[in-house]
Amino acid sequence: MQTKPETRRTAIEIRDLRVDYGDFVAVDDVSLQVPAGEVFGLVGPNGAGKTSTFRVLATLMEPTYGEVFLDGVDIQEDIEMARRIVGYMPDLAPVPSDLKVGEFLEFHAAAYGLGTRQQQRDRVAECLEEVGMTEQRKAWCAKLSRGQTQRVVLAKTLLHRPRVMILDEPASGLDPLARRDLKDALRRLVKTGATVFVSSHILSELAEMCTSLCVMNRGKLLAAGTAEEVRRLMGNGGRRLTMKFVSQAEAAADWMQGKPGIEAIAREGESLTLAFAGEEDHQAELMAGLVMAGFRMVSFEERKSSFEEILVEVAESNRKR
Amino acid sequence: MSEEDMISLRPRRHGWWAIPVNPIFRRYACSRLRLRGGGVGVFLAVLGAGFLFALCRSIGFNRTDYDPMDAERTPLIPLMVLQCVILFALGTAQVAGGMTGERDEGVIDYQRLLPMSPLAKVLGFLFGLPVREWAMFAVTFPFSLWGLVKGGVDPVVWMRLYAVLISSALLYHFTGLVTGMVVKNRRWAFLTSIGLVFGLYTVVPQLAKLGLVTFKYLTIVPIFEESLPSLLPEVPASMVKLSQRWLPTVKFFNLDFSEAWFTVFSQLGLMLTFLRMLCRRWERTESHLLGKTWATGFFIWIQVLLLGTALPEIGTGGLFPSRGMGRLIPMMPDRAPEKFEAVWLSGIYGLFSLVLLYGFALMVTPSPDRQLAGWRRAVKQGRSRLPWSGDAATSFGWIGIMALAGATAWFVFTQRVVESDWFPGQVVPQSVAGWMVGLLLALAWGFQALLELHGRRAVFMAAILVGAVPLMVGAVLGSISDSWWPTAVWVMGASPMTLPVYAAGSLLQIAELPASVARAVPRACAFWGMLAGFAAVWGAVSLRASRQRMAQIMLESGEKE
Numbered sequence: 052m053q054t055k056p057e058t059r060r061t062a063i064e065i066r067d068l069r070v071d072y073g074d075f076v077a078v079d080d081v082s083l084q085v086p087a088g089e090v091f092g093l094v095g096p097n098g099a100g101k102t103s104t105f106r107v108l109a110t111l112m113e114p115t116y117g118e119v120f121l122d123g124v125d126i127q128e129d130i131e132m133a134r135r136i137v138g139y140m141p142d143l144a145p146v147p148s149d150l151k152v153g154e155f156l157e158f159h160a161a162a163y164g165l166g167t168r169q170q171q172r173d174r175v176a177e178c179l180e181e182v183g184m185t186e187q188r189k190a191w192c193a194k195l196s197r198g199q200t201q202r203v204v205l206a207k208t209l210l211h212r213p214r215v216m217i218l219d220e221p222a223s224g225l226d227p228l229a230r231r232d233l234k235d236a237l238r239r240l241v242k243t244g245a246t247v248f249v250s251s252h253i254l255s256e257l258a259e260m261c262t263s264l265c266v267m268n269r270g271k272l273l274a275a276g277t278a279e280e281v282r283r284l285m286g287n288g289g290r291r292l293t294m295k296f297v298s299q300a301e302a303a304a305d306w307m308q309g310k311p312g313i314e315a316i317a318r319e320g321e322s323l324t325l326a327f328a329g330e331e332d333h334q335a336e337l338m339a340g341l342v343m344a345g346f347r348m349v350s351f352e353e354r355k356s357s358f359e360e361i362l363v364e365v366a367e368s369n370r371k372r
Numbered sequence: 373m374s375e376e377d378m379i380s381l382r383p384r385r386h387g388w389w390a391i392p393v394n395p396i397f398r399r400y401a402c403s404r405l406r407l408r409g410g411g412v413g414v415f416l417a418v419l420g421a422g423f424l425f426a427l428c429r430s431i432g433f434n435r436t437d438y439d440p441m442d443a444e445r446t447p448l449i450p451l452m453v454l455q456c457v458i459l460f461a462l463g464t465a466q467v468a469g470g471m472t473g474e475r476d477e478g479v480i481d482y483q484r485l486l487p488m489s490p491l492a493k494v495l496g497f498l499f500g501l502p503v504r505e506w507a508m509f510a511v512t513f514p515f516s517l518w519g520l521v522k523g524g525v526d527p528v529v530w531m532r533l534y535a536v537l538i539s540s541a542l543l544y545h546f547t548g549l550v551t552g553m554v555v556k557n558r559r560w561a562f563l564t565s566i567g568l569v570f571g572l573y574t575v576v577p578q579l580a581k582l583g584l585v586t587f588k589y590l591t592i593v594p595i596f597e598e599s600l601p602s603l604l605p606e607v608p609a610s611m612v613k614l615s616q617r618w619l620p621t622v623k624f625f626n627l628d629f630s631e632a633w634f635t636v637f638s639q640l641g642l643m644l645t646f647l648r649m650l651c652r653r654w655e656r657t658e659s660h661l662l663g664k665t666w667a668t669g670f671f672i673w674i675q676v677l678l679l680g681t682a683l684p685e686i687g688t689g690g691l692f693p694s695r696g697m698g699r700l701i702p703m704m705p706d707r708a709p710e711k712f713e714a715v716w717l718s719g720i721y722g723l724f725s726l727v728l729l730y731g732f733a734l735m736v737t738p739s740p741d742r743q744l745a746g747w748r749r750a751v752k753q754g755r756s757r758l759p760w761s762g763d764a765a766t767s768f769g770w771i772g773i774m775a776l777a778g779a780t781a782w783f784v785f786t787q788r789v790v791e792s793d794w795f796p797g798q799v800v801p802q803s804v805a806g807w808m809v810g811l812l813l814a815l816a817w818g819f820q821a822l823l824e825l826h827g828r829r830a831v832f833m834a835a836i837l838v839g840a841v842p843l844m845v846g847a848v849l850g851s852i853s854d855s856w857w858p859t860a861v862w863v864m865g866a867s868p869m870t871l872p873v874y875a876a877g878s879l880l881q882i883a884e885l886p887a888s889v890a891r892a893v894p895r896a897c898a899f900w901g902m903l904a905g906f907a908a909v910w911g912a913v914s915l916r917a918s919r920q921r922m923a924q925i926m927l928e929s930g931e932k933e
């Protein structure tokens with residue numbers, strides 16, 4: 052019996068989004084769909100258009116054109132409903148200097164109409180616990196450290212149980228322990244059915260916490276998919292093969308010229324580094340061929356392009372332009 | 373979706389009318405009424421009010437010519453001054469500074485994201501930001517109440533007075549909110565708002581003396597003057613009553629209004645417009661402060677108010693500065709206004725309309741970037757035109773309508789002043805209307821075209837080089853000697869600010885210009901007026917070409933896609 056494949060609900064749908072600042076195109080006809088229940092990462096160098104995209108999604112900015120749907124709600128048609136669905140944590144996460152942590156959160160709980168005063172207080176306590184800030188409830192917001200401020204704003208973002216959370220560089224300023232807590236908190240959130248759209252310019256950080264991600268540069272969406280797919284798409288296959296010979300490295304390099312998948316060979320002493328874009332079969336044939344040809348290898352190592360390298364490449368291509 | 377989640381998503385609107393439970397109001401009540409800040413403020417207010425109350429009352433009771441009721445009334449005016457300072461100056465500054473502070477700290481985005489209507493947000497800020505000042509006012513009020521009750525002041529009088537005080541405070545707080553939304557620096561917002569309130573009580577009354585009567589109703593002064601006899605002890609009250617016999621009552625065209633009602637009525641229009649501005653900004657940060665339709669309607673409304681309050685004062689002579697002065701000097705009660713006053717009043721009305729036009733043009737004219745963005749959006753949506761009243765659409769036609777309305781009002785005002793009983797035999801021909809329309813259209817469209825084509829920076833430079841510098845140079849030349857006056861007139865004529873005054877001096881037969889400038893003024897007016905006309909036509913043609921070019925490029929790019 053054939054069963055109908057389960058289709059996942061789309062939590063965020065962006066159609067042809069464009070944002071201009073005068074002549075500068077910050078977001079250039081971006082279209083994207085994020086399925087519900089994902090931690091979806093948006094990565095790109097500074098000035099890629101991440102924050103502009105997020106501000107449009109959060110209903111804080113009107114795009115030049117384009118449509119955005121959050122949980123099926125057109126944000127331009129029903130902005131108040133969209134604001135109930137979305138939770139936005141901006142970059143640098145500011146807090147008011149004249150309120151205490153508890154007051155700040157209770158104000159937001161009241162503004163979102165989260166039940167009675169007591170229910171609001173309880174929800175504030177829950178969120179503070181979620182981010183590990185229960186003890187700071189009576190502290191002045193202005194006296195918090197950078198990391199604590201981030202966590203308080205994250206708690207504020209969680210208050211109304213948003214279906215879609217948009218977090219702009221949430222991990223910046225957090226120590227490793229707090230980053231781990233953040234990842235755990237995001238995973239717990241996703242388990243409740245929420246969708247998290249998170250940006251960072253540190254790709255490895257996103258790769259650890261995201262189920263899927265996309266890369267933006269100069270306002271354009273370059274690639275989207277799972278971390279592995281993005282790495283493959285962005286890194287031209289992205290594998291580097293490093294082999295060390297007992298001797299005859301130069302002869303081995305000559306032997307490998309023209310073999311399938313090899314794009315470039317660099318020699319350093321008795322070591323060769325290959326930029327390799329071939330299939331796994333080609334890689335296996337290459338190894339076997341080298342051994343059969345009598346070249347004595349000490350080691351053979353495969354290294355995929357790291358996310359960091361990909362992003363540096365993207366940023367450098369911007370600089371060259 | 374769990375039931376709990378559904379609850380959080382269910383729209384629960386905060387009613388705009390429920391101020392005490394408005395979360396933004398409560399947030400500021402929490403932060404601004406703390407014992408450390410709010411408590412000190414309230415304590416100082418009680419101290420100040422108590423001191424004034426005790427001191428004035430003591431002085432009153434020690435005066436032999438005051439009966440006990442007079443003595444009880446003595447502290448009323450000093451207390452009211454203190455209350456005005458608290459609400460008008462401190463409150464307004466706090467609103468403007470607080471609003472800018474929200475933006476400085478970056479937390480304004482959180483407020484934007486709250487699922488509340490823009491109106492509820494505006495009212496939350498309006499009453500929340502100055503909540504400490506309202507509390508300070510509240511604790512001074514019992515002292516006033518004591519004086520009002522024990523002093524036997526008619527409750528209707530003091531209730532009207534306090535109603536206008538509160539409505540004025542709200543108007544200034546609205547001004548503070550708009551200032552806070554527009555001005556980027558907290559200190560500047562603070563100073564600008566205090567400057568605005570100070571200006572309302574110093575500069576605006578002078579405008580009221582120059583024919584723009586309606587402006588005095590933006591202050592508490594008219595109702596205060598009306599209530600003064602009831603607030604003062606008997607002797608000074610009788611003197612005030614005597615002087616009030618010559619004071620005009622409020623007439624709006626042929627309708628009679630009480631001072632209090634008319635003040636509230638005038639302020640209400642302005643408050644509604646401020647509310648509209650703020651709601652637009654809360655809906656969309658990038659919006660113009662006012663839409664084109666509202667701005668045009670509001671411009672016409674101001675003209676109606678100006679005419680409605682000025683025209684009834686022509687017959688009584690109250691509109692004319694010299695007559696206004698003479699009214700207060702019993703020796704010259706029947707002094708007739710001078711002819712030159714009519715010319716100046718007309719010129720000032722035209723100048724004010726022009727300045728107002730420039731202000732509205734700045735508000736509704738799209739920058740080149742905004743037009744471009746509008747075109748991109750239109751093309752994407754498959755439209756071949758911009759929405760005619762949208763922010764991205766040209767303001768050319770709208771400014772034209774405003775200029776027509778301004779020129780019509782200017783002509784009506786001039787005609788009624790010159791053809792009044794004070795100047796028998798004087799007539800303003802209909803052709804003058806055509807000149808006024810032409811002049812205002814030329815000056816307004818020239819400005820609008822420059823603004824729409826080249827943006828605010830170009831306008832700022834033009835305002836200095838063309839608006840101010842000729843006036844300065846002309847003033848210096850004129851001060852050298854009388855023989856330089858014609859040259860000075862020609863130089864000053866280059867500034868658009870002088871042309872309405874020159875036009876009044878040239879077009880009205882009643883004008884008896886001094887011999888030294890009798891030839892220069894009409895010629896300079898004609899020359900610079902023509903030049904302004906050419907500039908406006910050139911600007912309009914360039915603007916049209918530029919808009920067509922932009923439309924063509926955008927439509928072609930849309931077809932390619």
